Each structure stands twice: as C-alpha cells, then as structure tokens.
Amino acid sequence: RAKKNGPNGVLVYEPYMHAEALDRLSLRGDLQRALREDGFRLQYQPLIRLADGVPAGVEALIRWQSPARGFVSPVDFIPIAEEFGLIVDIGQWVLENSAIQVAKWRRDFGDLGLNVNVSGHQLVNPRFADDVMRALAIAGLPSSAVTLELTESVLMTEPDLGMAALHQLRGLGVQLSIDDFGTGYSSLAYLRELPVDELKIDRAFIARAELTAEDLALVRTIVELAQILGLRVVAEGIENAAQLAALRGLGCGYGQGYHLCRPVDPEVVPDQLARAQAGSPVGVLDHRSTA
Numbered sequence: 001r002a003k004k005n006g007p008n009g010v011l012v013y014e015p016y017m018h019a020e021a022l023d024r025l026s027l028r029g030d031l032q033r034a035l036r037e038d039g040f041r042l043q044y045q046p047l048i049r050l051a052d053g054v055p056a057g058v059e060a061l062i063r064w065q066s067p068a069r070g071f072v073s074p075v076d077f078i079p080i081a082e083e084f085g086l087i088v089d090i091g092q093w094v095l096e097n098s099a100i101q102v103a104k105w106r107r108d109f110g111d112l113g114l115n116v117n118v119s120g121h122q123l124v125n126p127r128f129a130d131d132v133m134r135a136l137a138i139a140g141l142p143s144s145a146v147t148l149e150l151t152e153s154v155l156m157t158e159p160d161l162g163m164a165a166l167h168q169l170r171g172l173g174v175q176l177s178i179d180d181f182g183t184g185y186s187s188l189a190y191l192r193e194l195p196v197d198e199l200k201i202d203r204a205f206i207a208r209a210e211l212t213a214e215d216l217a218l219v220r221t222i223v224e225l226a227q228i229l230g231l232r233v234v235a236e237g238i239e240n241a242a243q244l245a246a247l248r249g250l251g252c253g254y255g256q257g258y259h260l261c262r263p264v265d266p267e268v269v270p271d272q273l274a275r276a277q278a279g280s281p282v283g284v285l286d287h288r289s290t291a
C-alpha cells in the first residue's frame, strides 16, 4: 500500500500514513474541481410499487468520473467530502439538479416522487431547510414530491441535533425516510418519536442468493413495524425474482434493486416512464431490457 498515484499521475513511494494524507489532500482538490467544473452526474433508480410495478418515484444517486482517478464510488468519496466540508455544496448541487430533472418528468408523466440522499453534515447545517426549499423553488417542484433519505446510523449518532431540522422540513411538506434501516440500532421508542414517512430496509436483509426463513422473518418484522407506525416501506437490493415474490408476499409496499431496474442515466428514464404508462410496468413484465 506504499505505492500510490501522486499528483500528476506520478508514482510516489511513501510510508503508509504520508501517502494516505497526500491522497486525501489531492482528493479534496479533485472534489473541489469536480464541483466547480461540472464533474458530477446523477443517475436515477426507480422506486417500484410492488403491487402493480408502477414507478412511484426515483432515487437520485451521484456519480463521479474523475479525470485522474476514473470512476469513484460515492461510498468512497462522500465520507471525504464530509470530512473536508464539501458535502453541503455537493448536496445542494444534487438537490437542485435532481429537483429540476424530476420537475421536468412530472410535466410529461404526472405524479413522480424524488428521493435524495442527505448526509448528517447537511442536516445539522443551520441553513439546510432554507437550502432545500430554495432548490425546490428554483425547480418548481412541490415539497410533497420530495423524500429526503437519512441513514439510520446518522439519526442514531446525534439523536437531538437534527431533530429541529427534521421537524422544520416536515412542517414545510418534505417527506423523510430512514435509509439502510436495520443496520443501526434504533430503539423502538426513538423510532416512534422520529418525524419520518418511510423506512428503507437495508439490502443486507434482502440481496441474498437464498433468503433463509430467518431473513424472511426479519424482513416481515420490519414490514409489520412500518405498518404499525404508518410508514411507507421500501425494500432495497432486490436482485432476483424469488426475492421479489417473497417481498410481494409479505406485503412490502415498494422495492428497488437490480432485478427491477439498475440506476440509469436520466436520458433513459422518460422511456421507462412511458412504457410503464403504456401498461408495461417496470420490473414486472420487461425488467431486463433497460438494465
């Protein structure tokens, strides 16, 4: 791990810590440049209503093709962006761009929701609610069309910090979702107090080659919990027909996953929406043609 691509692509040999620090610094510069020079893109993955295969909304997912590094996964660069305080600006870019995009699709296809992933660093920024509303105003997207996804672990680490912002946003009509649900340690008491509208079951419980009776029992419990609390429930990571059938059988309301539709470039989405409207719902009859 001593060999690293330094600035200008020169190979540098450094002790581990130094090389790591160098890399992080140049990563920061690269992220700043991407922000300035339009280096990020968005893909969209539909959220499918499992009962009838209709796309109820789309989740915006950020993509970064770095000129120097190639494709970098958001799993790798979002934490760095958080660490260097860039996530607020990146998050705002995501919000504005996805809101503008979905407002357009709604003009052609009617009701469609937008899910946006939000970092805890954004949530605790005192301007966050204003920033969200500004993005929606620019796009002309009603707040009721938007669901902000926060991970369970973020909500658990700072239970009080984001609470005011959550209530403020919800008061403005924005919906809230707990992403990767089941991987954190939410107490039921806390969950009941949270002003949320949706639970997304982490794909760790779903995307298994063979769903065991235990997996199924856990997922059933989360689906029932959501029903008791009056929350929408979305299963993440549906990768095959058996998983889809099992989730339908449990009465899970919505699903996402490679079996239904992969995250796709925005140019592809109108086609999918048109086909769904023409009676060929995504993930039910023709799920593989767009993957």
Ligand code: C2E
Residues within 6 Å of the ligand: 045, 060, 061, 062, 073, 074, 075, 078, 091, 094, 117, 118, 119, 149, 179, 180, 203, 207, 236, 237, 238, 239, 256, 257, 258, 259, 263
């Ligand atoms: P997430 O919000 O839980 O998003 C789901 C991830 O699972 C996405 O990865 C998606 O491409 C992937 N996925 C969807 N269906 C399947 C499936 O059937 N099987 C498997 N194995 N994976 C599936 P992606 O796009 O790489 O994003 C990873 C994470 O990065 C996201 O997890 C989210 O936490 C974060 N992220 C992505 N975009 C943004 C963003 O704009 N802002 C922030 N703050 N975080 C983001």
Ligand code: MG
Residues within 6 Å of the ligand: 059, 117, 149, 179
């Ligand atoms: Mg998400």
Ligand code: MG
Residues within 6 Å of the ligand: 179, 180, 200, 202, 203, 236
């Ligand atoms: Mg998730």
Ligand code: MG
Residues within 6 Å of the ligand: 180
């Ligand atoms: Mg995740």
